[in-house]
Amino acid sequence: MATTKLSDVKIKSLKPKDKLYRLLDSDRLYIEIRPTGAKVWRFKFVFQGKESSMSLGEYPSISLAEARSLKDQMRAKLAKGIHPVEDRKNIKAQALAETTNTFDTIAAEFKLKRMCSKSETYQGKFDIALEKDISPVIGKKNVNEVTAADVLKILDNTVDRVVKESNGRFTGASAALENRRFVGGVIRYAIATLRAENDPTYAVRDVIKRPRVNHARALTKEERYKARTSLPKYNGTQTVKNAGFILLYTMLRAVEIRKMQWSWVDFESKLITFPIEVMKKARIHVLPISDQAYKVLRQQHEISGDSILVFPAIFSKKSSGMLSPSTLNSMLEYIGLKDVTTHDFRATASTLLYEKDYEEAWIEKQLAHAESNKTKASYDHSKHLKQRRKMMQDWADIVDSWKTEVK
Template identity: 65%
Template sequence: MATIKLTDAKIKTLKPQDKVYRILDADRLYIEVRPTGVKVWRFKFVFNGKESSMSLGEYPAIGLADARLLREEMRAKIAKGIHPVEDRRQAKQAIDDKLTNTFKVIAQEYAKERLKTKSERYAEQFQVSLEKDILPIIGNKDVRNVTSADVLTIIKNTMKRVRSQKNRGTGEVTAIQNRKFIGAVMRYAIATLRAENDPTYAVRDVVARPEVTHAKSLSKEERAQVRTRLENYGGAETVKNAGFMLLYTMLRTIEIRRMEWSWVDFDERVVNFPKTAMKKSRAHILPISDQVYDILKTQYDNSRNKKYVFPAVYKSDGMLNQMTLNRMLENLGLNDVSAHDFRATASTLLNELGYEEKWIEAQLAHADDNKTRASYNHAKYLIDRRKMMQDWANIVDSWST
């Protein structure tokens, strides 16, 4: 290794050669010139009787004065019994941990690894909860530093948000769900040795689940109001058509929102819902009545080039918002009617009219505990359900007369 007292001028004159060569400055600081032309500062040192070296950065990003200052800093560490290379590695690891040990990073890893077997709806709810309520509070926080106070803040904020939406909910169910989602991520972090405590445990009893309000069958007056007012609805045609699908089909709102054009078979007059789209993860067939056929043909002109039959009004690549149909009912002045009430109404009236209970249950997509029997009945009742659904659509239309 050549030894000269380096200056910036001298360093600039150093040219690359076929092999690496080094020029010593002073006190074991030298610059290494590589065949590529890259110039790297290196510092040789002895720690616990063992000689080592380390890089101090590239020239000219690290100038001569900076390199000498860094050398002195490394010598000071050695004097204190600190290995400079190990100290740098630990510092870098701390920075990496801060970036990769956040609640957001681990939550997304959890979703990828642990939600594979969950339904599409569950995974969607998890992501919505993260974006709306959880990540704004703890997303960038080291998962080890998430506290029960943080979880309590999220619970309170969630209930406040839900109540502000005037959707007949007080937010307890959503808040409890958010707490459970946070707990699942925290336990995953514990299992993967990145956290030690689950802060949701201490606040598990802060919010009590409200009593379940069961869907009700609409009165004769309410049936007439909803059919007549929906006919005259002045909002978006897609929302109006989705509203009529609720009346005619006995589908859940999530099933209407998720409906894709690839599932619609106009020739066979059915909509084939895959199991991933259904609440109970069972495939479902919707027979298309004349009224539903007309709705789908009209909607085809609106959204044929989109994935969803009933896409979001202001976001063409997404589905209708989960509150859109309830808001539609509010706009119709039906504040005491929920979308789920239509299913209850159809079930009640069809049972009263003497239709087979098993046809009605199949149309409601209520899961049979016996999977083999459920699959058999699913196909067996299709002809019967097709006639029943046409009768039901005619009954719905009679409400407006």
């Protein structure tokens, strides 16, 4: 290696050769001229008796003065017993961690690896929670630096947002609790993968109290009248209107209406048979069809008979696209029943039919409530079918009588 005190003029005049060659500047700093024409600064050093070298960058991006300054910095590290190459690797690793260990990055990984078995609806709620409430506060923050104060801010923001968006109809407590679960899930995943050390959501576990569950209730006489007289005037699609009538006439849960398929409907025997995998209590459920429900389903068949679902999503291009979980409740709010939920119609049917002395076994079977003997329940789906057929016709007639309950 040639020894000379380098200058910018000298370096600029260096030409590549067939083989790599080097020129020493001072204190073991040298420049390496490669056959490609690249000129690379290198520093040779000894650490714990072993000779090594490291690159300090390429000229002219790194000037002569900058190369000498970097060389001095490396010599200072050596004097402190620090290996300059390992130290540089650690600095790069830390910088990389600051960009790859952000909450948003870990959340995306968490969704991919830990939420893949969850429903599209649940994953969608996770995405919305990130977008609206979580990421604006901690999205760009290193996951290991998220604090309880950060989580508290997310909860407060969530409550404020929900209250504002709902014009005070909802407290936001449920959404805040769900957001705390989402944040906790991501951070516990980061802990499991050695990228975080503690879960700050634990410290704020009692800040938001779980809202009292509003159990289903029977509709008042005025609400029954409004339901039966206002639904025919509903200005939405005929599919949603028909789903609303099936809700009134059948005692089905909203999710069962949304999932109902034409292959389960037998117009000839006037029965709908829901398979085990659809029902909340994992049993076959047979629904006798009243004359009113039959008429609604025949009309709906003209609309969606070529689809898989009886009530497909309005704007979905897929035959398997279900109505949104909120569609029927939104319809009820539109017709003036903002304090009524879809489940209230089941409570109404149960209350009124018990008052009229229908057998408990018929009512409970039609509500698809749990049978204590699960083995028996799986084979007993058609029990009391004749009696239930008459009861369902009576119930549909009762629903129609609501039109005259209030004058």
